[in-house]
Amino acid sequence: MKHYRKALYFNTKTRRAFINITDAVEEAIVESKIQEGLVLINAMHITASVFINDHEHGLHADFEEFLERMAPEKPHDQYKHNTGTLEDNGDAHIKREILGREVVVAISDGQLDFGPWEQIFYGEFDGMRKKRVLIKIIGM
Amino acid sequence: MKHYRKALYFNTKTRRAFINITDAVEEAIVESKIQEGLVLINAMHITASVFINDHEHGLHADFEEFLERMAPEKPHDQYKHNTGTLEDNGDAHIKREILGREVVVAISDGQLDFGPWEQIFYGEFDGMRKKRVLIKIIGM
């Protein structure tokens, strides 16, 4: 069994953003020299997501609208997370739970074993500061 | 370490459907000859889910009602995914994010290590065409 670890760093210019990280994950798989296995890709912060969907800007605008409808950013004091700690990111913790913390993807023949439109995204919900994504690969 | 890969194919008669795939996953585990490990089961399309819950039709009707409340299919032009690409499946991309792309299940003693009611389902949100689910198993 082989294993490989790599961290990706982000510091988005906007509070919320979706960033395509598929190429960075493929690069890590090449570096790992693992041909068959699983790759875990997870946000290391609790106000961000990693998810798989389509690289289409209209769709990303739909995700933004949907998540704001589910857990609006403002007013901040609608969240007890704000009242107790003076944090202003109660919405970001909930948005991350909806889209999820992580994905696990199969590696077959040394590549992401993907369907035709699958792309991996980092979803930032409380950005404008340095944050990390972990890539962990195990296999042979 | 051993590994095994198998794809399942679906072409549902309705736009949305829930299909129990537990037996197909168990069959793949037997074929893999893996006794201890992890099995990843994921939709290979971005308008479908794999999830674990109860095999009960009333509950599936509740899931359908809940997902339609969260992201209604119509009108199609409420989604920018539609406006930009003339796609009509903006709702399906969001529904899949709520239920999730994948599950990872433990294999112990050559079997799915499941609680009493756990069953694996394929959730189709934009069907009536050929789609795939990937089963990837690693272990020993």
Add this chain to the structure above:
Amino acid sequence: MKHYRKALYFNTKTRRAFINITDAVEEAIVESKIQEGLVLINAMHITASVFINDHEHGLHADFEEFLERMAPEKPHDQYKHNTGTLEDNGDAHIKREILGREVVVAISDGQLDFGPWEQIFYGEFDGMRKKRVLIKIIGM
């Protein structure tokens, strides 16, 4: 390749509860003697979740409020799961789907490979009875 399995048991005093299980998972990793690998932690019941977020009580109150808004417990007969089976936990099945069944976490250098605030929680949505969480570790 090594593997390790452990179950955790819960019997919450309230219908809904969030319980921090990070220490129990770390203990299992030590017992496993696995230095590099993946740990799967999943609810074995279909009305409960395992998820990763912040250990902050205001935030947990926000999660409770959010999940009740998405899928209210009462009236029970709004759910077909109830009508068909006389179950009263239709809401709990939906809440579990929103927060998710499982997490997969990297193990590096014999420890949970975590960001600064990541903590693992058991989310109970239909408690006051004995339920289980499975920990399955594979690696080397």
